Amino acid sequence: MFYLSFGEVQAQSNNAQQNLQLAQQFYEKGEYDKAIDIYQKLEGNSETFFEIYQEFRTSLKQLKDTKSEEALINKAYLISGKDPIYLFELALFYEASKSEKDAEKQLGKALKALKNNSYQIYKITQLLMDANHPEWAKEVYLKGKEVFDDPNAFDLELAYLEGVMGDFRSMSISLIQYANTHPNELQNVIQLIEIPIETKEKANVFEEELLRSIGNNNEAWSEIELLAWLYKKQEDYASAFDQIRSLDLLRNENGDQVLDLARLAQREKDFRTASKAYNYIIQKGRNHPLYHTASLELINSQKSLIFQKSDYNSEDLLKLKDSYLQIINENPYAYNTARAKIELADLEAKYLFQIDSAIARLVQVLEDRDTARDFLATAKLELGDYYIMNDQDWESTLLYTQVAKAYKGTPIGEEAKFRNARLAYFKGDFEWALTQLKVIKGNTFELISNDAIELATFISDNYNQDYNEDKAAMKSFSEMDILFFQNKWSEANRIA
Secondary structure: OOOOOHHHHHHHHHHHHHHHHHHHHHHHHOOHHHHHHHHHHHOOOHHHHHHHHHHHHHHHHHOOOHHHHHHHHHHHHHHOOOOOHHHHHHHHHHHHOOOHHHHHHHHHHHHHOOOOOHHHHHHHHHHHHHOOOHHHHHHHHHHHHHHOOOOOOOHHHHHHHHHHOOOHHHHHHHHHHHHHHOHHHHHHHHHHHOOHHHOHHHHHHHHHHHHHHHHHOOOOHHHHHHHHHHHHHOOOHHHHHHHHHHHHHHHOOOOHHHHHHHHHHHHOOOHHHHHHHHHHHHOOOOOOOOHHHHHHHHHHHHHHHHHHOOOOOHHHHHHHHHHHHHHHHHOOOHHHHHHHHHHHHHHHHHOOOOHHHHHHHHHHHHHOOOOOHHHHHHHHHHHHHHHHHOOOHHHHHHHHHHHHHHOOOOHHHHHHHHHHHHHHHHOOOHHHHHHHHHHHOOOOOHHHHHHHHHHHHHHHHHOOOOOHHHHHHHHHHHHHHHHHHOOOHHHHHHHO
């Protein structure tokens, strides 16, 4: 037996690499006949065959040598160990050669050759998608279900293909099937469906198929979750509540999702749905872990409903106050109690004009050792405002300064700085107020920065310390603004 020396093997390898580089140069220049001459010398080497395969095929295609191209694909199939992807390449080749009958026949052969190899199936479908043949890719996935003996295999991929092919109803059905068999992967379904359902027609189709599936299965949890998600996306919070309540009952859950929906509806100003959702939790009884939280947030929802009306009266407000007092007296949790006191103080100070009661209530919050740190900051800011309303400016400055120092660099700390600057404006110290506002408006907390910009712009546009007329006008503005802030409207209107 004859063996090559190491030097001879190395020389052959170097020669092959040189030929590869030379062929690549001819290929890039478009000199396909010269490139083919070299490829033909290299194709017998199984180690380099697949390095030249694509360029070799392209070169043959450019020279319209279909016979050699077909032979090359068949050779790739054999050298690869009969990888079925090359059978699909042959089907595409026949189709490109205007031989539709041969293409269909070859596609049938290729499908029969598929094995239970998901990576291989994904490679083949990508090849077919790149060749603009989603309908062939769909056949591959359907055949994949057979070879894996799994009717649920490739549902997500099929759904995507059906969407590409414009069959949105089939896409919806496939996604619903996938959600049913993969309940922990609903986010994958949502990612695929989120953009298409922005059109009303497609949203209606998806809703129809979800309702059909739910009608066939009373415990179709995944479908109910998707339907709730769809309704939330459409801002139909009442319908979303119906679905989430069903889930809560079916799964015997503790109302967490219902509470989330109630809060979402409240943020979006659907106070009626929010109230229904809070009441659903409350009806679970006083011993339920979310009972006190839902009870407190229900009052907020009711308050918003009242303020939506233009004809609310003191009786409406006093009923709200009684509800807050009941929460405060019955709630065993310091967190909820502190929050209820802060919200009740707001009602008393701004709407019932019971400023002394509001101040006393917040002083209680600050003196309670169990009050959460963030509530302490909120209580101090609100109490500072109420002191202004009660003509106790020094106490306001003290509280705002405390919060600004304790929460430096945070939104609530910046809010405290803004309120201090606003107080300076109220008192007529316009230059100091403007200096502080210019610092605040450069921060990254958008809402606070916008407030600071608005007030700073107003002062800059209307105040010039060199003109007594401007000083007098700004003094009138600030006096009027603080009177409005203190709910002293008749006095403020006299200045206006």
